[in-house]
Amino acid sequence: MRYMATYDLMESLRNANQWFGATALSLSSYPMFSMIPNPGLQWMAAWGEVTERTFQRMVVKPDWGIRTFVCPDGKDHLVNIEHVVERPFGDLIHFNVVGRKPNPRKVLLVAPMSGHYATLLRSTVKSLLVDCEVYITDWHNARDIPVSEGKFDVEDYTLYLVDFMKELGPDTHVIAVCQPAPLTLAATAYLAEQDPEAQPRSLTLIGGPIDPDAAATDVTDFGDRVTMGQLAETAIQRVGFKYKGVGRMVYPGLLQLASFMSMNSDRHSKAFQDQIMRVMRGEAGDHDPHNRFYDEYLAVMDMTAEFYLSTVERVFKNREIAKNEFVVDGHKIDIGAITTVAVKTVEGEKDDISAPGQCIAALDLCTGLPDEKKASHVEPGAGHYGIFAGSSWRNNIRPLVIEFIDANSDAPARATPGKPAAKKAKTKKPANKNAAA
Template identity: 45%
Template structure:
C-alpha cells in the first residue's frame, strides 16, 4: 500500500507543482517589478525549491554528442547494439577518421542499485577519447511487464556473458561497485567453460567482493537484519497504471530514502545553500546543484528477486569469497580464472565499499599470473571519486587504459612467439 500511497501523493501534488512553477516564472519575469527585490527573489527561490522537492525525476540523458581525439573533435552517436527486457547495451559510436588504429573495447557494467547508468556519464566521457565504449543501460523494473518474466542474480550473470559474446574477443570488462560480484562470477563461469569470448581484462572498481573486510554502514545493516525483514519491509508490488503493474520490486523512492538518510545533514545544507544561491543570484552554483540532484534524485526500481538474492549472496552469506556462490545450480569457481587480467581499484575514503573489499578479488583468483594482476588505492577519494571526478580523470583512468594496453601487448606477443620459434626451426623458411 505504501507504493500506492506514494503514487497517489505524487499525483495529488501535481496541480500544486504546476502552480508553483507558474508563480516562479512570474517572479523571475524581468517585467515584474518584484523580480528585482529581495522578497521577489526569495519567493522565486522558495517556489523552485518546492517544485524540485516534490517532482519525480526522469531518467537523465547521457548527452555525450562529441569527444576529442588527438586529431580533433568527433561526433558521438548512441546506438543500442543488444537488447533484453531488463537491459539495453549502448554503444557510443565515434565518427573516427579513416586509418585510425582500433581502440580497445570496454564493456562498462553500470550498477543496478537504484540510479540509472547515466551516473557513469563522467566515466564514459573520460574513456571515450581512448576506447570504444559500451555500457549496460538497465531498465526500470516498474516499466517491464510481468509477462517478460523474472530477473535475478543468475540472469544478471547471463546478461554479462551474452554481452561479451556480442562484443567478441579481446573485450575489456569494467564493473563499477555492485556489478563487481556478478562480473567476477561471469568471468569465472566463462573460464570454467573454456569460453573463447572470455574478456581480455577485468577491472573491478569499489565493489563489494568481500564485505566482511572493513564493513560499512551498508554492510552492517544487512548483517543485523534477516532476509525475511527485507522481504517484509522493502518489497512492494508496482501499482496500476504503470507497465510493470503487479511486479514485486524494491522501489526507487525507498532506495533514495536510504541513500539520503546516510548523509541527511549534508543534503539539508545543500538545499539551504541552493536557496541562498538563488536569492543572491549566484547562477553558476545554483546550476551545479541542479545538475547534481537531477542525477542523484533520478532512481529506478529493482526486481525483488534480484535485490533479495543479492542481499543474501553478497552481504549476508558472503558466498563468493567463501567459494559457495552458485550460478544456475553450479558452483562459481574463481580459481578457474587464469587468462584474464585483473585490475582492482578502491578509494581510500570509500564509505560504501570499504578498503580491502574489492582487493579481495585478488585473493580468491590465485591462478591469475602476477604479471596479469594489479591493485590500486586512490588516495583522498570516496566511493563516487573512484569512477568520476578530477582524480578519476587524472589518475585512475590512465591506469586503467595503461593496464589494458599492457595486457593486449602481452597477448599479441604471446601469439607471435610460436611463429618466431617455427622460423628458427625451419631456418627462416615459412611454415
C-alpha cells in the same frame, strides 16, 4: 507494504510535492507582486523552483548528453548511441564516434543496478571515449517491464553479463563499477569454465563488495542487522497502475533514494538550502554544479524484488562470492578457474560504501592467476564517487587503468595439442599494491 496502493501513495506524495513547488513558484511570481518587492516572495519563488525540479527529476531517466566528441583531427564528430544487444531487463549499447577509426581498446563498462541509471557513469564514459571504444550495460527500470517478462535476479544478471562478453569477443577489457563487481567476477569465471575462448583480456573492479565482511560500512552493517523477512515486508512493493510493470514486485527507487539521502542527510539538507539562496540571488543556473549533480543523483529506478533480495542474501549475508560458493543456473562457479584474464582492483581510501579491503579480496580468490596478472590500487583521500567519476578518477585512476589495459592487450597463450596449458598457481602470494600492471 507489498501492495499497489502503497506504491501509488508514494508516487502521489512525490507528485504532490512537485505540485506544491510549482504552485509556490507560480503564485510568488505573479506579475502584480513585482510592484511591491518582498524578500519573502523571492524566497518562496526560489523554494518553489528548487522543490519542483527536485521532485520532477526523480521519475525521469537522464539523457546521456554525449552528442559530439573532439577527435585528434581537431573536429567535432557526432556520437551515435547504438543498441548492440537488446534484452527485457537491460541493453548493451555502444558509443559510436562517427568518422573515427575503431579504437583498438574495446572496453565494456558494467554499470551498477543499485537504484541509479547507467547515466550515472556519464563522465566515466566521456573520459574513456578519448582512448577507447566504449560499450556499457544500460539497465532498464523494473517498473516499465511487464510481469510477463519473468524474473530477474543475481543469476540472471550474471548470465546477461556472460552474453554481453560473448557478443563483444575476447579482445574486450571489462571495467565493473561498484555493485556489479562481484557478479562480473563470477561471470568471468563462468566463461573461464564454460567458454574459455570468450573470456575478456582484462577485468578491472572498482569499489565493489567482493567480500563485504572485509571492512565494515553502514551498508554492510545494515545487511547484517536486518533479516530477509523484514526486508521483504518493509522494502518490497508492487508497481502501481500507472506503469507497464503493474503488479511486478520491486524495490522502489524512491525508497533507495531515501536511504541514500539519510546516509548524509546534513550535507544534502545544507546543499538544498544553499541552492535556494543562490536561486533567490539569481546566481543559479540549469547547469550549475548543484543541478548537474542532483539531476543525476535524484533520478532513480526500481529494481526487481528478486534481484534486490538475492543480492542482499547471497552477496552480503551469505557471502557466496567471497567464499567461492556462487551458483549460476545450477553450476557452481570456481573463481580459481580464471587463469588468463588480468585482474585489477581499485579502491578509495575514504570510501564509505565499499571500504578498502572489500574489493581487493577478488585477487585472493583468483588462485589460478599468476601474480604478474594481478594489480591493485588504493586512491588516497578518494570517496566512493570519486574513484570512478571525480577528479581522482580523471587525474590518477584512469591513466592507471589505461596502462593496465595496454599491458594486457595481447592474446593469452592457449593450450595446444601436445602442449598443455599452464598449471594453476599452487601458492597464494600477495597482489602487487598500488601498481598499474
